[in-house]
Amino acid sequence: MPISDRNAPVLTAAEMRAAEAAVIAGGVPEYALMQRAGKAAAEIIWRAGAKRETLVLCGPGNNGGDGYVIAKALRDYGVPVKVAALADPVTESARQARAEWGGAVEGFFHVETHFAQVVDALFGTGLTRGLEGEVAARLVQLVEASERSYAIDIPSGISTDDGMPLSAVPHFDLCIALGQWKRAHMLRPATGHWRRKHLCDIGIPAPDATLFRLERPRLSPPADDAHKYTRGLVAAVAGEMPGASALAAEAAARGGAGYVRLIGVQSVNRTSHAIVRASMKNEAALSDPRIRALLIGPGLGRGEAGAERLGQALVHSHPVVLDADALWHLAEGAMAALPENAILTPHAGEFAQIFANLSGLDISGTVIELAVTAAQSSGAVVVLKGPTTVVAGPDGRAVVADAAPSWLSTAGTGDVLAGLCAARLAVTGDPFRAAAEAVWLHGEAARLAGPAFLADDLLPYIPAAIAACL
Template identity: 50%
Template sequence: MTQALRKTDQVLTVAQMQAAEQALIDAGTSVNELMQRAGRGAGEIVWRMAAGRKVTVLCGPGNNGGDGYVIAQLLHERGVPVRVVAPIEPKTDAARSARALYTDAMAASGMGISGAVFVDCLFGSGLTRELSNELAGLVEGLFLSHEMAVAVDLPSGVEADSGQCLDRLGEYRATIALGAWKFAHFSGPGATQMGRLHLVEIGVPKVGSGAYLMPRARIAPPWLGAHKYTRGLLAVIAGQMPGAPMLAAKAAMRAGAGYVKLFTPEMPQGVPSSLVVDTQALDVSLEDPRIDALLIGPGLGLGEDARERLRLALDLQLPTVLDADALHLLDYAMLQDAEPENIVVTPHDGELRALCETFGVTGDCKRSRAAGLQAATGMAVIAKGADTTVHGEGELNGETILTGLFRPAPSWLSVAGSGDVLAGIAASRLASGEEPFDAAVQAVWLHGEAARLTGPAFTADDLAAQVSAAMAALR
């Protein structure tokens, strides 16, 4: 499915990170040593970014502030002009020790301070409430008076587990994670503010968190004796509007399935010659025993006819992708007659909220709602958006994966029809024989890779046309 998982791919909650650090301490590594590892590792990255120009390090009262003092001392040792702004005295022993070792300029406020790089070490991953007006103003002032901003562990104002923005943020040039990735680096509104992501290792072992930054997917070519049916027959079920399902079918034809058929009430215009169209009654079309997977939802509609088409599809209990209108029609009774462990749903945030309301799921952020929906229903969930995550159950290198997170895909994906392309790719991977979680992960990778290959300002048709090139890139 993907490259091998590495220890550095795990994503931890704040509580898991604290427990991992405590395990290191219990094994004989001091807090001061961990701070030196983290601070000097981050300092190396800041040093390269500063390139000899003026740096300001904002240090808070906790251990994130202590990391900041270590960063500042490393820069001072290397001759970089650096100043620490410390509005609050250190409150932990490790932070006080780090401050005692810092020997360069220091200020209590940011008044009149400017430079090339602002390093935010105010609170990091421990923040759970809004900043005071005074501290928020200090961060904003330093942000605006420097050419670039770098966050250490997390930007001040981002909650680590949910990725929620507790305060107004600008976009950082880079964020340096310490010890392990946190959920906010890849999910939630704060993930869009992180800039380039770096990870500094401090010796944190594998925790078995179930959440991982997914390695690059690997998709093998068909076996030498393959033919169109062994590669998988995918049925794309249309409804009121033929454009969206035809777009999904175009993507699916390029994502590995050997045969894609469009089941539609009427023959649409502009059908590619390579796409087979079936206009029979849906119950008749679905009698084909060679069908391996289904896609239903794009252009389906929300009326009674659409509901009946969805019911017929789910009654087959085949691997199925549900997208768009199908996500608003799906209910508990329909799912009872299906095999939810064979289903992949692809909701954006509004569709996810609707599904959670239908199935009685709550959560404080998109990621937790998606995880809750998966746990409540058994369906694999692609919670799509700028911070796409995949929820289900996969296995790689002996590790159980419950949540897959991804580095940001190109923002040009924010175009009408992009979701139809993603649904077509996921359904094609299901038809090819992949398990739902694996098909979902591969679809996210192919979607992002196709966007990178397409370039800027593309249409969804352009994106679909690049899926086969994305397949080649992931071999």
């Protein structure tokens, strides 16, 4: 179940085949799907490249079949097209597509090298191993010699499920995904092999998908009769480095919480006066039943004092966001004692440290498998942060954020994200939705902030990011 109908499914090769098989079983021939796919891709190439001379490279499977359909459709648009095949078609649909193309088919190694446009339809989701060295080198040569290049479904040589290149893979201008997004469309290093990507909807639904692309969420303004407590009280616990918790607290205040209380901090420069301070000694400040999200970790410290504060904070079983040093303190026992609505926000280093230590947990695979396994084993929502951020829930659902600006790689941005998670948890009461909303707002604030910002500079852009979702 997607978190909203805006979130497009992201499939493995096997899931894509199953989705395709279901449509075929429903009475649509495979060849009709190939026609839809090839014509949709050809229309995009035609719009981008008009009548530029185009070389279509066709492989033996249905990716190659798409290539023949593209070549015919481009020819029908009046585009000068040549086709070069690596091997004869081996599937019935690809054979049919080649017959309908009907034109000359040149040898992959013998066709001339310089074309204005090159279309890679050698291999798609059926790739089982890297391309042979000379095939990969020739593909790189042809693509690099062109002005524009298009990868059909997936660049040939990229493994669909983990986004890894299995042989040398060139860089394309556009990757045209067919049917549904596949994992490689979201994962590094594959995402570095095209400038843009586009999804062609060819009428293949994926009702069983559990992984989705993170898209702009829909948010609501506070209810007409809202007051600060109904909007959500966030309690942020400070520690050794009060600046980090102040940054997180301010992000929480701007991220939609009605009231933010910063606990256990003596003095912090430049924190908004709207953020109310309280002492750790004030029992009621932490036990307050109106707290809808507790945030702890940024600046907490890895010493005994930090561990003690974490223990004190978790006693009350508030819905919680655990970040940074709080994750460092999280031991196996503490994991079992997490409240039901918990969000953990590790980066890769913190992730490895926490989950590698959990007994019997096999953590391997892409960031998607890592986050999903960790969420299922901890019972918490896991936000595995990085250039590609994955939000995973204990029910197996996950969203992947593939478009955050790399300017986020600066100190303190994680504190801002933790604050946003707390705000959205306080507002929604749903940790999975909250984490997904927070990751999107964080990326959008970064986009709006432009280049070379400091983590603090994200704060004034959070309201504009929220405005984009109303």
